[in-house]
Amino acid sequence: MNPADTPMSYLVTAGPAADPVTRLNWGLIAVSLAVVAIIAALLLGAVLRRRPHRPGFGAVERTSANSGLRWIYIGTGISSVVLAACAIWTLLALSAVTRPAVAPAFTVRVTGLQWWWRLRYEGAEAGGNAAFLTANELHIPVGKPVRLELEGGDVIHSFWVPRLGGKTDTIPGLTNVSWIQADRPGVYRGQCGEYCGAQHAHMAMQVVAEPEPAFRAWWQAQLAAAAPAAPGPALPGARLVQQHCAVCHAIRGTDADGLLGPDLTHLMSRRTIAAGTLPNDPAHLARWIAHPQQVKPEARMPAVVLSDSELRDVVAYLTTLR
Numbered sequence: 562m563n564p565a566d567t568p569m570s571y572l573v574t575a576g577p578a579a580d581p582v583t584r585l586n587w588g589l590i591a592v593s594l595a596v597v598a599i600i601a602a603l604l605l606g607a608v609l610r611r612r613p614h615r616p617g618f619g620a621v622e623r624t625s626a627n628s629g630l631r632w633i634y635i636g637t638g639i640s641s642v643v644l645a646a647c648a649i650w651t652l653l654a655l656s657a658v659t660r661p662a663v664a665p666a667f668t669v670r671v672t673g674l675q676w677w678w679r680l681r682y683e684g685a686e687a688g689g690n691a692a693f694l695t696a697n698e699l700h701i702p703v704g705k706p707v708r709l710e711l712e713g714g715d716v717i718h719s720f721w722v723p724r725l726g727g728k729t730d731t732i733p734g735l736t737n738v739s740w741i742q743a744d745r746p747g748v749y750r751g752q753c754g755e756y757c758g759a760q761h762a763h764m765a766m767q768v769v770a771e772p773e774p775a776f777r778a779w780w781q782a783q784l785a786a787a788a789p790a791a792p793g794p795a796l797p798g799a800r801l802v803q804q805h806c807a808v809c810h811a812i813r814g815t816d817a818d819g820l821l822g823p824d825l826t827h828l829m830s831r832r833t834i835a836a837g838t839l840p841n842d843p844a845h846l847a848r849w850i851a852h853p854q855q856v857k858p859e860a861r862m863p864a865v866v867l868s869d870s871e872l873r874d875v876v877a878y879l880t881t882l883r
Contacts, residue, residue: 568750571723575749575770576742578706578726581657585650592647658727661706661740668708669699673718673731673753675861676760677823677836682783693783694811696823698831699741699751699768702776706742719755722768728754743770748832759859765837779830786814787826787882797871798878805865805875812882822862828882835860847876 574583672679680695701707711720713731721728722741729739743749753764771779790799799815806825807817813826828834831841835857839845851872853862867875 569723569752574724575745575747576725577661577744578658578740578742579724581654582727585654588650589647592643661742663706665708665740666702666705668710670710670712671699671720671731672712672714673720673757673764674714675716675758676753676764676857678720678764678766679714679823682780693813693826694824695783695827696831697766697833697836699766700776700779701741701743701768701770702773703743703746703770705773706740709739709741711737711739716757717755718753718757718764720751721754722749722751722766724749725768730755741768743768746770746772750837760857763836763838763857765833767832767837769832782830783827787812789814790878790881794874794877795881796878798874798876801867801871801875802878805867809862825879825882829880830883843876843880846879847872850875 571579571583572586574580668683670681670683672681678697678699680697680699681692682695683692709720709729711729711731712735713733715733717733718731719728720731720739725741725743726739729737731737747770749768749770751766751768753761755761757764790796802810802812803816807815807819809819809822811818811820811824811826813824817825829841833839834841834846834849835853838857839849849856849862850865851867853860853864865875
């Protein structure tokens with residue numbers, strides 16, 4: 562299998578926050594394999610070497626005391642040069658991924674929570690104080706670095722998108738700063754890299770790298786408030802959402818202003834729900850609302866008690882939030 566085809570591969574990367582480390586990994590692997598091959602060849606040569614016959618049981622040929630030191634000096638010298646080169650290469654790689662070559666385009670505050678990611682886009686890209694919240698899907702423009710302020714909302718999590726960069730912990734009470742950049746359009750999978758509880762394995766995210774025009778269009782769409790519910794099933798669905806969901810979820814443009822769960826203003830613009838656990842479509846959305854503990858045991862979302870018709874109305878409204 563091509564390493565580029567595996568979503569969590571760090572052997573083929575796509576951005577300057579990851580590429581120097583990838584090259585270092587391949588280089589150290591090559592050095593390690595060369596060392597193993599050389600040692601194996603020397604050992605095999607020693608085993609297969611024919612020694613001249615010497616008369617007398619236990620007879621030992623007298624040799625000079627310094628006859629083997631030359632090979633020790635040669636081996637030590639070569640090893641020292643290789644290790645020094647690897648150390649310098651490592652320091653250069655660390656320096657390259659510490660900060661981007663140009664100033665970041667904007668900042669995203671990433672908060673790790675059990676078990677999802679809250680993303681707050683700051684307003685520099687919009688040219689003012691505009692900012693908005695979304696969840697679990699980080700959109701970035703291709704070829705531009707983005708500054709990440711990482712924090713933990715409950716326990717320690719770890720932000721990790723292997724094809725775009727290394728792991729950075731999100732720690733309650735502490736803000737860690739990192740950055741991310743994708744040089745090719747695509748969808749890159751991320752995952753919490755620090756065990757954080759029962760649903761650690763279902764705490765995923767996606768990084769969507771888009772060309773600049775598409776990213777700006779997405780940004781402007783995210784700034785907009787939710788459209789009013791249209792007559793039909795969506796209208797009673799909106800009332801039910803206000804009754805049952807507004808305590809935990811926010812929908813800009815309505816009275817729903819909860820902060821415990823993801824912002825739902827543009828819910829249907831996301832590819833997945835439940836932090837990458839389910840595809841984002843009406844059928845899976847209904848399942849998640851009715852049976853969240855079956856999908857994600859111990860998740861903070863409680864089951865919402867609704868009749869079949871009420872559930873259809875709620876889903877009808879939520880699917881208008883694009």
